Amino acid sequence: MPSRSLSQLDRALRGLRSLVLSGEYVGGQRLSEVAMAAQLGLSRTPLRQAMDRLVAEGLLERIETGGCRVASFTKDDISDAIEMRGVIEGTAARLAAERGVDAALLAQAGAILDRIDQALAAPDGLDFDRYVTQNAAFHDLLAKFPNSPIVAREIQRMSLLPLASPSAFLSDQAMIPDFQESLRYAQRQHRAILEAVTAGEGARAEALTREHARLALINFNHLNKSRPMLTRNVPGLALVASD
Amino acid sequence: MPSRSLSQLDRALRGLRSLVLSGEYVGGQRLSEVAMAAQLGLSRTPLRQAMDRLVAEGLLERIETGGCRVASFTKDDISDAIEMRGVIEGTAARLAAERGVDAALLAQAGAILDRIDQALAAPDGLDFDRYVTQNAAFHDLLAKFPNSPIVAREIQRMSLLPLASPSAFLSDQAMIPDFQESLRYAQRQHRAILEAVTAGEGARAEALTREHARLALINFNHLNKSRPMLTRNVPGLALVASD
DNA sequence: TTTTGTAATATTGTATACAATTCTGGATTG
DNA sequence: CAATCCAGAATTGTATACAATATTACAAAA
Secondary structure (H helix, E strand, O other): EEEEEEEOOHHHHHHHHHHHHHOOOOOOOOOOHHHHHHHHHHHHHHHHHHHHHHHHOOOEEEOOOEEEEEEOHHHHHHHHHHHHHHHHHHHHHHHHHOOOOOOHHHHHHHHOOOOOOOOOOOOOOOOOHHHHHHHHHHHHHHHHOOOHHHHHHHHHHHHOOOOOOOOOOOOOOHHHHHHHHHHHHHHHHHHHHHHHHHHOOOOHHHHHHEEEHHHHHHHHHHHHHHOOOOOOOOOOHHOOOOO | OOOOOOHHHHHHHHHHHHHHHHHOOOOOOOOOHHHHHHOOOOHHHHHHHHHHHHHHOEEEEOOOOOOOEEEEEEEHHHHHHHHHHHHHHHHHHHHHHHOOOHHHHHHHHHHHHHHHHHHHOOOOOHHHHHHHHHHHHHHHHHOOOOOOHHHHHHHHHHHOOOOOOOOOOOOHHOOOOOOOHHHHHHHHHHHHHHHHHOOOHHHHHHHHHHEEEHHHHHHHHHHOOOOOOOOOOOOOHHHHHOO
């Protein structure tokens, strides 16, 4: 049976995370546990578990006197989060290059990049959904290259911060100028990363992967210029102070 | 009143973490919540909160069918954790160099390094306690250099993994050959890191900091050679499979 | 008018009770 | 003898009740 009945904790996590990212509760006000539990239709126990977890993820922050509030991020925070993801993914790429990667994984990565190429060569210029899916798959796979649970964990963790994940800015292409060109550039970087890893070129793999992450930074900056109208569309953007 | 009465959750966290690190519950067996709660003298509620947190830290791992067990680490895991700490601390150093650091912080760091020098020049050859304290202070301060909550958080998080913190191997000097010499080498690296940061030399600061972390790796390898007798003395070492 | 104290209220932190699973052991069957 | 199934026991997941703490509103005093 593939569809296990979701636990209350899972429901609380999904519901709470989505509510928080929507920006509805932004403003530093304390989240009321009873109200939230009622809204989500569960008891305080799993809700509090979910809150603890979101605090650990950084989406919520504790209030000294009790309870928690939605965290708020500066633009610099997002910038740092993206940089950190690049650093950690870059480390994965470097370690992979230095230690070698299972041939099956490399082949799998190559196949993913082929599919991205196909997405970029679609009849109407771009199969966007396919690009998004396969891009996420490539990054997931890269995290597994070094065969290190520690490294994989840290990558996954960084990707939880709002707007720091490799797919964070792929839902809002419309607002990003020359965005198809940007996707093609990103794909060339993908190829170069895989090539460097395969060739055992650690420094190159690391540098390329860092630079690749910085595409997200560019997109973030574009996004900020047409901010107000997007705040409600881009999940997590509402948590970024407009300063 | 400086001594606030500890919350039950705090007590649960301390007690559970110390029990887990002691290695008493190693072996993949599920931790019984009722037994553990009884042993710590509190109810299941704060204990379960503490367990959730230790799972997030990586000290415990969930069991699919419910509950959790003490995590077990390979030597490679420890090695990777140390490497990752080096990478992240290295990023802090690089960013600090690139962005500039508040003069007061730099002065404070210099003062700490002076005190480490004093500890190394003590009458009986070494004021060990002072070295440990000031070394930890230097690393804490370095984490604050880039003035980035995101970076600071990640450093703190990596330091929670067993044997990955900057002070992890400073309690067991006895077993490490030439350990005084090793401390002096580490202190030279401290100086060089601070110099690079001050001079805005990002690449140098990053490389030095990474290399500095690898001292921990050397110590870990030494430790592994005289393993059995130390397993009970070094907190966290019991979680590392002897393979 | 502002500040301070205080009681009432509301909210979180903790313990316990209940429900739903999972685990164990042994009997049964092939 | 091995594998399977089932009941009973034990354990976790969830809800609720209770206790401790923080917040609020209002009154009194400077």
